[in-house]
Amino acid sequence: MSIRLSKVGFQYARGLPWENTALKNIDLEIKSNEMLGIIGPTGSGKTTLLQLMNGIRHPSEGRVLINNQDPAKTKGREITRLRQKVGLVFQSPEDQLFANSVFDDIAFGPRNLGFTGPDLEERVRWAMEALDLSFEDFSQRRPQNLSGGQKRRVAIAGILALKPEYLILDEPTAGLDPEGRKGLLALLRKLREEQGMGVVMVSHRLQDIISNCDRIVVLVGGEILKVGTPREILQDGEELGVLGLALPTVNKVLHELKQVYPHLDVTPVGVAAIAEEIDQALRNQ
Amino acid sequence: MMNSFTFGQYIPGESFVHSLDPRAKLYLVVVTMAAVLGVKTLTGVIVTALFTGIFILSARVPLMIYWRGMRPLIIVVAITAAFQVFLIPGEVVFRWWIFSVSDTGIQMGALMTYRLVMVFILAEMLTFTTSPLQLADGLERTLRPLSKIGVPAHELSMIMTIALRFIPVFFEEGEKIIMAQISRGADFRGGWIKSLRNLVSIIVPLFMRALGRADELALAMESRCYTGGEGRTRLHEIAMSPADYAVIAVTTGMVLAIILSGV
Numbered sequence: 001m002s003i004r005l006s007k008v009g010f011q012y013a014r015g016l017p018w019e020n021t022a023l024k025n026i027d028l029e030i031k032s033n034e035m036l037g038i039i040g041p042t043g044s045g046k047t048t049l050l051q052l053m054n055g056i057r058h059p060s061e062g063r064v065l066i067n068n069q070d071p072a073k074t075k076g077r078e079i080t081r082l083r084q085k086v087g088l089v090f091q092s093p094e095d096q097l098f099a100n101s102v103f104d105d106i107a108f109g110p111r112n113l114g115f116t117g118p119d120l121e122e123r124v125r126w127a128m129e130a131l132d133l134s135f136e137d138f139s140q141r142r143p144q145n146l147s148g149g150q151k152r153r154v155a156i157a158g159i160l161a162l163k164p165e166y167l168i169l170d171e172p173t174a175g176l177d178p179e180g181r182k183g184l185l186a187l188l189r190k191l192r193e194e195q196g197m198g199v200v201m202v203s204h205r206l207q208d209i210i211s212n213c214d215r216i217v218v219l220v221g222g223e224i225l226k227v228g229t230p231r232e233i234l235q236d237g238e239e240l241g242v243l244g245l246a247l248p249t250v251n252k253v254l255h256e257l258k259q260v261y262p263h264l265d266v267t268p269v270g271v272a273a274i275a276e277e278i279d280q281a282l283r284n285q
Numbered sequence: 286m287m288n289s290f291t292f293g294q295y296i297p298g299e300s301f302v303h304s305l306d307p308r309a310k311l312y313l314v315v316v317t318m319a320a321v322l323g324v325k326t327l328t329g330v331i332v333t334a335l336f337t338g339i340f341i342l343s344a345r346v347p348l349m350i351y352w353r354g355m356r357p358l359i360i361v362v363a364i365t366a367a368f369q370v371f372l373i374p375g376e377v378v379f380r381w382w383i384f385s386v387s388d389t390g391i392q393m394g395a396l397m398t399y400r401l402v403m404v405f406i407l408a409e410m411l412t413f414t415t416s417p418l419q420l421a422d423g424l425e426r427t428l429r430p431l432s433k434i435g436v437p438a439h440e441l442s443m444i445m446t447i448a449l450r451f452i453p454v455f456f457e458e459g460e461k462i463i464m465a466q467i468s469r470g471a472d473f474r475g476g477w478i479k480s481l482r483n484l485v486s487i488i489v490p491l492f493m494r495a496l497g498r499a500d501e502l503a504l505a506m507e508s509r510c511y512t513g514g515e516g517r518t519r520l521h522e523i524a525m526s527p528a529d530y531a532v533i534a535v536t537t538g539m540v541l542a543i544i545l546s547g548v
Binding site for chain 1: 296347349350353461462464465466467468469470471472483485486487489490493494
């Protein structure tokens with residue numbers, strides 16, 4: 001089971017003077033139960049790439065296979081079922097809230113899939129609890145009266161209630177305070193570990209991606225520049241800086257120190273591991 | 286512009302039509318539209334079509350873009366034409382089941398199609414070749430004499446500029462919300478009650494964003510000390526050139542010829 005993109009290209013406004021190539025020649029496979037991060041400067045095609053993964057847009061060239069099924073060739077109820085497998089959380093998803101209660105908003109997706117009664121409530125309750133929203137406290141509140149971070153979680157719960165196999169998120173932490181960001185990232189890790197969900201997330205915060213993802217895709221100008229584990233990506237950290245993707249401050253310190261201690265390893269992830277590495281380097285002097 | 290929405294967009298260029306004064310262009314478009322709506326005979330159709338064609342070609346905007354903008358309108362044109370063809374009495378040309386088609390019906394249907402298409406093409410030409418700012422400027426200057434009798438010329442043109450400016454923005458926003466709800470399994474086929482409920486999921490967020498945007502825009506304008514039209518000056522004052530007067534003269538000539546000859 002996987003989402004596979006082969007030789008995928010995409011153009012906006014095809015045939016018009018302002019035609020714009022967003023993606024070219026993308027080869028990528030997302031395995032189930034993997035946490036994949038996509039980073040890239042603005043305008044590199046990150047959002048378009050995500051929209052291709054759930055079949056809401058179809059590629060101009062190449063093809064996308066979701067669990068061996070091609071969404072471009074799937075019609076009617078089947079396509080709804082296919083999209084249900086790949087839950088796509090848009091950027092600032094709180095903009096799409098519309099119902100009068102949190103319950104109704106989260107229930108929108110499952111209702112469209114035909115769930116009613118206790119089954120429906122069970123799904124909504126599960127989705128809310130997975131995002132740390134107490135069912136009793138929140139289900140009857142108006143989405144409009146919630147805080148930004150709560151709205152974001154309600155919107156994500158609305159996707160989660162579809163019980164997708166993959167959860168795809170576009171800048172999920174943008175605009176959240178540090179607490180909200182940490183909380184959300186922890187929830188995503190938990191979903192992957194406990195539910196075996198594949199998670200794909202786009203962020204321009206390298207920090208969030210490096211400390212949470214198994215694999216990182218660097219997208220530049222609509223093309224994949226590099227795919228690798230966080231350590232592999234950090235190895236060429238300077239290169240990312242040139243692209244306008246700021247390394248986490250602690251990793252920047254490592255890169256600076258490497259000028260003095262050439263044997264320093266620049267790939268550790270997280271403050272503790274980095275401190276350890278520096279300590280080692282100093283002892284070995 | 287990322288999207289494939291063409292109606293109401295400005296397509297920068299350096300053609301003769303692009304360089305015309307917005308007032309002259311407004312005059313050209315409005316008067317030609319009136320002429321198109323007024324013609325009754327084949328001669329009139331040919332004259333107005335040639336007249337418009339010359340300007341369309343000299344605007345050097347690919348014809349395909351006009352077509353893209355017009356595509357959604359085809360249904361309206363088809364229905365209008367069908368009404369004319371089937372419902373206007375006259376000499377019956379052929380009959381099938383309960384439908385009968387008259388010669389007058391066919392003529393009126395063709396004429397109506399021509400008029401609608403031309404009006405639309407002219408409006409497209411205006412927006413393709415005139416930036417929203419120029420358009421509003423031209424409109425304001427045209428209406429300025431009327432402000433003496435209480436017509437809020439500046440406010441009207443500001444409203445129009447803002448409306449035009451936000452057409453693509455709302456299109457993009459709407460597209461995003463539609464995609465988001467489709468991702469949540471919204472289905473716009475099937476029973477009408479279900480479709481209606483699904484429609485709410487798009488309209489409510491779209492309105493909320495629109496109101497939010499209006500609020501932000503008002504704040505942004507106010508914080509830049511916008512107080513309305515009184516005493517406002519421009520960075521680029523528009524000025525009529527001989528070419529603009531020539532266009533106005535030619536347009537006037539065309540419409541007078543049509544009125545006097547009765548085509």
